[in-house]
Amino acid sequence: MTIHRVLILGTGPAGYTAAIYTGRANLAPVVIEGNQPGGQLTLTTEVENFPGFPEGILGPELMDNMRQQAEHFGATFVSGWVTSVDLSQRPFRVVVDESKEYLAESVIISTGASAKMLGIPGEIEMMGRGVSACATCDGFFFRGKAILVVGGGDSAMEEAIFLTKFASEVTIVHRREELRASKVMQDRARQNPKIKWLLNVTPLEVASDGSKVSRLVVKDNQSGEARTIPTEGIFVAIGHTPNTDFLVKQVEIDDRGYIVTKGQSTATSVEGVFACGDVMDAHYRQAITAAGSGCKAAMDVEKFLEECAIHVESTGVTS
Structure with missing residues (x-):
């Protein structure tokens, strides 16, 4: 099987930004889109607080622009939902839709968090319309x-x-x-x-x-x-649920279900696995902060893979 340099799990501003940066670094990222490509912004009508758009921009349009930019830099997109992972050893193993398997030297998790909804008639239909x-x-x-x-x-x-x-x-x-x-x-x-x-x-x-x-x-x-x-x-306003069910016993998760990262970095408890966006941010939950953390995750991944290559070159031993 092909062992990819980096797999990005999830999209939205965090995942797309990570794909843009890792693509520009010639890491040929593969992005698993999930069941809602583009994340929560695809349910938003107009976004007025994302820098660079003085007249605002539609949420789905912003996400489509980011996706196209990532593709321009070499990102590959795979439709499907991550059903299980094995992060116990490298290469990491990711299973999509319980059947397709992917191997990777590094993983960026950007699966986001879902707002808890009331589950009543008319609620979903009126999202973005009141x-x-x-x-x-x-x-x-x-x-x-x-x-x-x-x-x-x-x-x-x-x-x-x-x-x-x-x-x-x-x-x-x-x-x-x-x-x-x-x-x-x-x-x-x-x-x-x-x-x-x-x-x-x-x-x-x-x-x-x-x-x-x-x-x-x-x-x-x-x-x-x-x-x-x-x-x-x-x-x-009844809370959010981070999309981390598939990560139980794989990486450190706090009591609310958010991925725990180390200090200022996006590194998780597993070396070579990084997290960005709402899946690790219970406080800000903004498109611009998610995009920023996606950039950080990509830079962290690039540095990690460079250090691995240096280790192999100097010792002849894969880490």
């Missing part, structure tokens, strides 16, 4: 509008407070009477005059006017009655 899972990405589009934030943890409080910079009113919707957020975050939210509360209700359906979100249907958990809440935007 439903969002990222206040920092989309808050600007809701200037002067009355919107909802669904969730009861620290993330929901942070999103709600941030959104008050733009929205005329932010209502926090939570299915329990008590919040899960820390007291500090609850106090900050309750002290904000723009934030309202709708507690002990369960979201049932996201409804639209045909083109954009117009209301959220909820069930009053006390009375059992359904209520309709008019709104122009719904932000789902």
